[in-house]
Amino acid sequence: MGGIGKTTLVKNLSNELCFSSPNSFDIVIWVQVSRSLDLSTIQSQIAKRIHLKVEAGDRTHIIASKILRRLKLRKKILLILDDVWEMIDLDAVGVPSKDPCCKILLTTRSLDVCRHMDVHVSFQLNQLSEEDAWNLFVHSAGPVLDTNGIESPARKIVASCNGLPLAIKALGNSMRDRPQIELWRNAHLRWRCSSPLFKNIEKEIFGTLATSYHFLPSKILKQCFLFCSLYPASFSIDVAELIQCWVSDGLINESQSLEEAHNYGVALVEHLKDSCLLDQDSEGTVKMHDIFRDLAIVLSQSQELLYGFHTQSGLPFHQMPNESSQRVSFIRCRIKRLPEFPVYSQLTVLFLQGNPIQKIPKKFFYNLVSLRVLNLSETRITSLPRSILCLCELRSLFLRNCSIQKLPSLKSLCKLLVLDLSSTRIKALPKGFGSLRSLRELNLSCTPFLNKIVAGSISGLSSLETLYMSSSSYNWNLKTGKNQGATFDELLSLEHLSVLQIRLDSAKCLESASFWLKKLTRFDIQIRLWSHDSNHHVAKHNKKRLVLRGVDIRLENLQDLLYNTSSLDVLTCVGMSRRHLLSLSSLVSLTISHCNDITCLINNEISSWEVDYC
Template structure:
């Protein structure tokens, strides 16, 4: 089976190229494999040139059709949403040279689900002659607590409760006596030393699998194989939503609303499942319309989202111990949804708004610090890299979370990219506002007499508007010492 998985991965990569690895695409490829070889020969004989890799592929097709059909039985159907990652993990587990595997991605992306499927498959796999252990790592991590949790799944009782070294030796011996094993540590946030805990990594083919929101944690632990779990494609997100909604067909008007809701979930599995669950028994078109209200602002206010999704996302923010990191992260929410934000522009803003430490050495040192901050936010999946490498972007729900945070302290008003024709009503310009972003709207002018009272306002972003004039009175109650104006 390992040989087949290697073959399938190669064919999968060769055929897909820029296509999403969705269930629909995968099924189409399997159907393509089922085309009789004669038909495939005929199709290529009419071409000008038969390439060697095509001829080799034709032979491989004949040898692997039956195993292709078995793939969906081998991996659970629901796991096809992450089939490429699943195959990658499975191949690493079958590779004797890989002792540790790290699975990372943003909160709610499906890391635990993916790891659980692998865990269950190992338990059922007849060719895997070993033990499988699952431990959920406490958010308040300590070596003592983790040793206790591992001892619990091993049914081990320590002879000495207070000596971590002796406890590690006892865990090491217990693992050694059990022979080959795979230990899965779910939701790891801290650096873990396998030897210090008592995990005999590499002995008798023993392996460690961790899930984390941070690629940095995977590197800290020394994972030899690191796999990122990405968001679903639009088609995969729609199929998952319909599955959890429990419906195959929807009224055309309801379907349009649903697709808007799904888009606002940003293809995040946890958000899709939560939203579908909250709307499962809704049939009234009026209730669906009501559900669509506020989509332009945030999806986190929908039923269930604030109790299930928001706390999970918030924990990633809370784990940023550095207030400077938090300030720079919140600043990124001032840009419109799905915006590709130039790194250089962000760093310039961080420096001008004193969000980074002032360096008396050189301006270059401040720029380097800005890049380090953005890299750190990328590593914990609060920002995403773009394909060009010069921009970053925020997942739609991460941005929603940042805006929710900034409604309190510091106070932001973010209405970027909402197609506004006028600035918000004067009542929304409260005295405690620190930053306001009206970027990328269609505001042409600010009405005469408009004079918001915002003595703490430090940043006003009006770029991307066809703004013709701003009345002088607009700046009367805005402190010039904390005021920065950006417009073009």
């Protein structure tokens, strides 16, 4: 049964073995499987844990052989497979399942999975006892249970959970700091009234968990929760992108600045996490537990005419949404072809990322006139049809990690707020690009073929607040020729720009930009010549970071830039002198690597610095 505590149990076991009993196994490997079985995802998690580098083009059997060779170097291995929904071919993954040195522990809701995987020992995790269930609820709900009259309805609520830990914890958190006895009595009634709506074996779970949803204080929060069901189960949802979608779909007021909208979006995410409706994943990402996602799908279907959600994320594509659908997701549904002329006049959100789509039909966008969010990331498209110009309401366009090389004119997308072209093969920005005066965020990072930006394309983006161009090949310093492209002066003219990530061949264009640099709330500036082999990691926590790579610092005027820098990386450089160090008045972090002519950093005048030398 879902939510019984299987994951918590094996997580505790993993932590115990890793920290309290480190000699029990050479390595403990944790793999989150989830409902949508994907061998490559399992392999990537194992490879990451054993520090195995996997090339992007490697096929499954090649990765399997690499994993097998690496694992056979270990004497005692424990592989934990959490949330298994169907049989996994461990040999195809690269796991030496027959080797006595390799132990495998899996969690599943189905005994059939245990049978098909030839599990030697299986046991069923039972519900909590009445006492343990009450203790967990007390821990979750807190001191409010000391209020007169609340314990009686609270015990009824706990009893209704049937010892299910996930439900107990979710309900306890939702009732925390709620001293009104009427709310407690009503909570029990809501669960009892909602349970008949669910006709499968987990109807009691959904009935209980739905109480946390019903107690969300606003329609916006409820829609934000339902919106997360558009992503596959256990999918790592990028919080920043999620908030962009909420803004673009009208759940967050778009008249705010990017920072204000992001801060409000983070507050919404934290509220959903506090209500146990979302889980923290890795840094900057959240995920929705599959049970809560099932709940959200059931709720959205029951309110389809109100919110219009339709999702088949992670499942084989087989069912089209109805014409009244407003938010549609087909993430990773193995779609190869799109319909020629879809008619969804009310559609506002369309997620198609992660599908092997190679071409978009010419008339595909003609009748999607209400579309506000379009995500075609990680597809195989190389171009967009001109019918995209019909999307006059579009706010966010995600084309990340596509093979796209050329864009049509986008000047009719006058309401576009976010454009993500990162990790594409784009060679030039289209003519009329400067007409996108509402655009606030532009992502051109990791664009190794970008060599043409028509003059005026950037200065025309009068609302631009964030520009990402790390690891882009575009040369901002070039000012030659009659038809010269956009120069760095266009960036200096952007009044609202506050976040910048960029690579420059030299710092010459920054020599008189001291006031402009001070206005930026965050920057990551790389001074280095472009190379296809170069790889730059953008640090998330450094507010104002400067990276000097292969620079003769004696030939650059860096005083203003150094003065505004809080994090400095100096890599394979020459010419760093005392006067440069004295310019670093805002410095918090300093990294120096392969700078052989630097012999002294600290003297009596700057003895308070803490410096890591590598």
